[in-house]
């Protein structure tokens with residue numbers, strides 16, 4: 001199977017996971033990226049069975065609207081029963097690195113408001129230890145150099161993602177050569193650097209369920 005076929009298989013599995021719970025007043029939290037896009041495309045078929053969605057990016061909001069799914073502001077919704085999103089890496093505890101598409105901050109906010117986080121990913125995303133994928137850090141533009149110096153002190157090789165402006169008007173620094181032994185501690189440590197908006201470690205609030213697309217089928221995993 002191709003990677004895209006594996007992503008589509010997990011998108012289908014996520015639909016099966018949430019479909020029994022959908023009610024006419026349900027508002028779903030929807031992530032960002034190629035796997036989330038496949039999920040959104042499949043969700044279109046169910047659009048009359050639920051009320052709408054909160055999106056973690058402008059791109060996902062636009063895709064949802066194109067499918068006739070109403071998009072709500074998170075402030076007017078409060079909590080969502082499910083947040084469905086992909087990941088760049090995920091470990092056995094269902095801690096993740098996210099933000100390869102620069103949507104990490106809004107993703108983390110919607111995830112924080114979700115009762116259940118369903119991570120959908122192909123098998124290439126499953127790792128023993130987080131960090132081979134460069135960890136994204138969203139920064140206030142004027143703090144970029146300062147934050148980069150602090151990241152060097154923590155052992156990372158920070159690289160400015162040139163030309164990228166987040167939906168929040170900020171910039172991204174990717175941390176290369178930064179293997180992470182304790183994701184919960186590192187997530188908090190990075191967030192404590194002045195000028196950091198958030199970082200791509202999703203550990204304090206990891207996923208509740210991982211639907212992992214493998215050649216043998218979709219595996220349903222919960223945190224170790």
Ligand SMILES: O=C[C@H](O)[C@H](O)[C@H](O)COP(=O)(O)O
Pocket residue numbers: 031032033034035036085086087088097098099100101102103104107
């Ligand atoms: O900012 C992007 C998000 O964190 C994505 O969920 C992540 O990069 C995974 O994307 P994809 O499904 O395209 O591999």
